[in-house]
Amino acid sequence: MLLVKLAAKSLLNRKASALLTLFTIAISVMLLMSIERVRVDAKSSFSNTISGTDLIVGARTGDIQLLLSSVFRIGHANNGVSWKSYQYITGQRGVKWAIPMSLGDSHKGLAVLGTNKDYFEHYRFAKKQPLSFSQGHEFNHLFEVVLGAEVANTLGYQLGDEVVIAHGMGNTSFHNHDDNPFKVVGILKATGTPVDKTLHIPLAAIDEIHGGHAHQHQPAQADANDHDHDHDHDHDQHDDVDLVGAPKQITAFLLGFDSPLYTLQVRRNINQYKDEALLAIMPGVTLRELWEMLSIVEKILLLFSIVVVLISLLGMLTSLLSSLNQRRRELAILRSVGARPWHIFTLISVESLLITGLGCIVGTALFYALMLLGADYLQSHAGISLNIALLSSYELMLLAAIMVAGFIVGLIPATRAYFYSLADGMSIKI
Numbered sequence: 001m002l003l004v005k006l007a008a009k010s011l012l013n014r015k016a017s018a019l020l021t022l023f024t025i026a027i028s029v030m031l032l033m034s035i036e037r038v039r040v041d042a043k044s045s046f047s048n049t050i051s052g053t054d055l056i057v058g059a060r061t062g063d064i065q066l067l068l069s070s071v072f073r074i075g076h077a078n079n080g081v082s083w084k085s086y087q088y089i090t091g092q093r094g095v096k097w098a099i100p101m102s103l104g105d106s107h108k109g110l111a112v113l114g115t116n117k118d119y120f121e122h123y124r125f126a127k128k129q130p131l132s133f134s135q136g137h138e139f140n141h142l143f144e145v146v147l148g149a150e151v152a153n154t155l156g157y158q159l160g161d162e163v164v165i166a167h168g169m170g171n172t173s174f175h176n177h178d179d180n181p182f183k184v185v186g187i188l189k190a191t192g193t194p195v196d197k198t199l200h201i202p203l204a205a206i207d208e209i210h211g212g213h214a215h216q217h218q219p220a221q222a223d224a225n226d227h228d229h230d231h232d233h234d235h236d237q238h239d240d241v242d243l244v245g246a247p248k249q250i251t252a253f254l255l256g257f258d259s260p261l262y263t264l265q266v267r268r269n270i271n272q273y274k275d276e277a278l279l280a281i282m283p284g285v286t287l288r289e290l291w292e293m294l295s296i297v298e299k300i301l302l303l304f305s306i307v308v309v310l311i312s313l314l315g316m317l318t319s320l321l322s323s324l325n326q327r328r329r330e331l332a333i334l335r336s337v338g339a340r341p342w343h344i345f346t347l348i349s350v351e352s353l354l355i356t357g358l359g360c361i362v363g364t365a366l367f368y369a370l371m372l373l374g375a376d377y378l379q380s381h382a383g384i385s386l387n388i389a390l391l392s393s394y395e396l397m398l399l400a401a402i403m404v405a406g407f408i409v410g411l412i413p414a415t416r417a418y419f420y421s422l423a424d425g426m427s428i429k430i
Helices: 002-013 015-047 063-070 083-090 118-122 149-155 203-210 225-241 260-271 283-293 295-326 328-336 341-381 393-422
Strands: 055-059 095-107 110-115 133-136 144-147 182-188 198-202 252-257 278-281
Touching: 002 341, 015 283, 015 295, 015 341, 015 393, 055 063, 055 260, 063 095, 063 252, 063 278, 063 283, 083 095, 083 252, 095 118, 095 203, 110 118, 110 203, 144 149, 149 182, 198 203, 252 260, 260 278, 278 283, 283 295, 295 341, 295 393, 341 393
Parallel strands: 110 198, 144 182
Antiparallel strands: 055 252, 055 278, 095 110, 095 252, 133 182, 144 198
């Protein structure tokens, strides 16, 4: 304990260099812990881009291709699912809810999704978080559109604006449906998922703009004003009731079940469906497979964080070695009052441990502060839901590894100080 107190007072005497070294280690610990936590939670959030959905059903293709086209809006589905098959499968026992999805149109390079109101009720992301509105409400009429947060922010749309849908995905739009503009009635809160970059319209509107029935949703002019009023009222009722219609086919659909047992049974039946070549995938499993393909990103992040820690420890080593020559007088005084070479060795080792330990404590505090400040930003802009909890066993092992590495690094200046003490002429030879 005497050596610990002496080491602490020695560090206080050199507080400028000691604080600089401690701060460097604390920053590196903060970066390491933050990168590790973001890496783990990014993997979890990636797996939860779509959450609470038991099956995704589409035309038979690769598992990852179906996932990318239906959830991430990447690529194109070569074929669709007939409406007859959709109705048959969603009528199976155990199906709790179903969300039809029709893709293939776009607006200024952003995906347009035709769906129904069940999308806003049952779609989940992250840890089963529901969609919510920052402005407005879900569509209630045929030619209304709900925007994702990024669509509204990027293009500057507000409630009441009109949006023109184009046929074709991405930047390869073939035809603008100028005769059927959509009115913005809702803007979703940011989710950090592909939902933010999507425009949502009623499924029946997809057939309406493609079928050449422009303005059928608008009441025809009649001779009498009373008749116009009655027609408008009938039309509004029609819009409120039939937002799905009976399309020939859809791109894919999502399914939720009452029990996991139904999930496996229906998945097998869909994959063996004879009327149509269909594929049913479990999104959680497929997302994990996709993440495995991107595992190189994890390795790069881990390597980067390790390099940062090593640089900070090398900085501590440089600081301790450079101070040894300036401390020759201090060490000589300690030797003159009876300190032995191994006392000097232990003193320098304890100093390195104190700096490393305090750096780990301060770095952990900074880590939690950074997580608290950045949690909302990462959720809304990157879709990463941070788990602000106690340190995991793996994170504690990382801190222990840093302490051990700091001790090993401290042995180098401690050994040099030991030999300085042997050469100072005060050693007693027996």
